[in-house]
Amino acid sequence: MALTAAEIETLAGVAQRKLMLSTDQGLSQQGQANSAAFILTRGWAFSYILLHDGSRQIVDFRVAGDFLGLRGLLSPMSDLFIEPLTDVEVTEFQIGELLGAGTKVPRLMSAILAGIARDQAITVEHLVSIGRRGAPERTAHFFLELGARLEEAGQGRKDNYACPLTQYHMADALGLSAIHINRVLRELREDGLLTFRKGEVFIDDYDQLSKLAGFDPGYLRAKTVF
Amino acid sequence: MALTAAEIETLAGVAQRKLMLSTDQGLSQQGQANSAAFILTRGWAFSYILLHDGSRQIVDFRVAGDFLGLRGLLSPMSDLFIEPLTDVEVTEFQIGELLGAGTKVPRLMSAILAGIARDQAITVEHLVSIGRRGAPERTAHFFLELGARLEEAGQGRKDNYACPLTQYHMADALGLSAIHINRVLRELREDGLLTFRKGEVFIDDYDQLSKLAGFDPGYLRAKTVF
DNA sequence: CGCCGACTTGATGCCACTCAAAAATAGTGG
């Protein structure tokens, strides 16, 4: 988001410490205890909600550069859990300090708000997918979004990237059953659109897939206010 | 959210002008042109996304006290439209001024962020509903949330409130067809749980309905950071 | 009175779920 050197220095003054976490260490409660949040610097994580009947809705997969646990600090008793999906590296910071720095450096606050707005836009797009797109379109859209985000984060190419998800993860993110995800993936593969194999995504026909999904990456861009 | 007199005065210094709008006047583009956003002070509005195939996903219904169009200012080319559902009264403000006031009065900034976090929590809850709840549970949850929000806004009781929605609105918000919404409403009515008639909602058995929906209003509360 | 939007109901069909189980892959300890 192109901060100046001075702004990055301010941010560095806030950043607290790097943490390494592995798959079994949830980090939603962790942050809430000491009102800390995180920026994910390496690996994948995901945020989800657990329903009373045991089913799970994954809200988003988080990759390098994304905030983690911001909402938990602004909303009490957040039932939104966050878990690493791979081993991850996060940098922890105090929410108060970050916002304090933001008040001193308006452009920093603007960047924070832009990040929050982007997360909101992503959630809305997921809502649209689940609410109004059929299973193949939804699945296609999912992998296109991931590709765009990963490429932006320097984690691969938008049409070919490593992806540590199981089909159960995809199912819980897309509001489908894992079995049906499997069938949809096969269909997309046989149509020469997308291949998911052994933790790697190959988008075989980017244009056709984008057209199928109605994918427009506009919502992933954020705008600074000041 | 209990601001002090001084804080409210700061807010009043920001507030620009009251506008009256009727059903046919969209207000998403309106705000973006002059980087203004709104607080809805009377009436109902709704935000939605239009898909290429003409279908519509309603993201949220907005009632008195809610922000309108905040995201459009933080995210470029927002494809999120906002429209009045009834005649509405809004107070317009400049986003820059609001945030400027926020930097001077940290508790105000905290309140703004809490509002944003609440909106995010609401969107996530809709995502969960559409992704993992069946049609009756989803519909029940919808009316319970509306009731809670309206009661908080002083617009009725959580178990009995005026509701100017058509079944088409509900369908597009809940990811169902209007026809199926109709059947679900009948079912809920016949089970003595909820009655929707002529623009008014009666929740006949609040506890049973909450249990059916798995409704927990915790996510509607926001927390101040400072 | 005639029209139009919203609501209601019935019939039919498909998309995606569930149940069931085999095959492939990964992880583990001997």
Add this chain to the structure above:
DNA sequence: CCACTATTTTTGAGTGGCATCAAGTCGGCG
């Protein structure tokens, strides 16, 4: 290195929830 187990992927069969198509009812309004 191999046997053993757990996890993930894959496929089949049957079912059901919700969509779509079709048509009729009700109420408001010009």
